Amino acid sequence: MVLSRSCRVWGRFVAVVLSLGISARAAEFAGGTGEPNDPYQIATVAQLVSLGSDPNLLDKHFVLIADIDLDPNLPGGRVFTQAVIAAEVHSTRHGDIVYRQITAFDGSLDGNGHVVKNLVIDAAADRDVGLFEIVGTSGRVQNLGLENVCIKGTSIAGGLAAYNMGIVLGCHISARVSGGSVGGLIGHNYTHPK
Numbered sequence: 001m002v003l004s005r006s007c008r009v010w011g012r013f014v015a016v017v018l019s020l021g022i023s024a025r026a027a028e029f030a031g032g033t034g035e036p037n038d039p040y041q042i043a044t045v046a047q048l049v050s051l052g053s054d055p056n057l058l059d060k061h062f063v064l065i066a067d068i069d070l071d072p073n074l075p076g077g078r079v080f081t082q083a084v085i086a087a088e089v090h091s092t093r094h095g096d097i098v099y100r101q102i103t104a105f106d107g108s109l110d111g112n113g114h115v116v117k118n119l120v121i122d123a124a125a126d127r128d129v130g131l132f133e134i135v136g137t138s139g140r141v142q143n144l145g146l147e148n149v150c151i152k153g154t155s156i157a158g159g160l161a162a163y164n165m166g167i168v169l170g171c172h173i174s175a176r177v178s179g180g181s182v183g184g185l186i187g188h189n190y191t192h193p194k
Helices: 045-050
Strands: 040-042 061-064 088-094 097-102 108-110 115-117 120-122 132-135 140-142 145-152 156-158 161-164 167-169 172-178 181-183 186-189
Touching: 040 045, 132 140, 145 156, 156 172, 172 181
Parallel strands: 040 061, 061 108, 108 140, 115 145, 120 145, 132 161, 140 167, 145 172, 156 181, 161 186
Antiparallel strands: 088 097, 156 161, 156 186, 181 186
8 A cells, every 4th residue: 555645654654554453352451440539541552442343442531641553664664544442333325325334432432632643544435533433421531642644534534523512622733634535633523502
């Protein structure tokens, strides 16, 4: 796969592209129980990515305790082909209608002033992409920075989330985002009465 000039990371080509769809076990976290007063602590790439590999984690609570570098040129790095967290589980087509099974992120993620950097997503057709695909109505993401993010989607795309129905506070981004309907931080933001 050859990325466009706008998505090359430090001028190098990515030789191997791995899909997040590969089944993986959740990484052991750096601490915590996942409860609101004792969130799971995320210190590594594997720990962050594990949120997307285990749907049982999507209603838990997390805090970053280090910056996370998702550079695909680093050992073990990858170009993601879908959202990293709360991505589509599977889709089925019936005639012209596509039914998608997606579980939203309804937990909390406190970036604690840390950044996730060098995220690259190059999505296939009909994908809504971002670090999260959907932050659900009970979801909360706060105090998180995203730096040097490159997202290429074909539908809804945003650096932090394709869709937000929850609460996003104190987050910032530097990104290149392209797709059918895009936003720098959030692709499509829904509001709901409290």
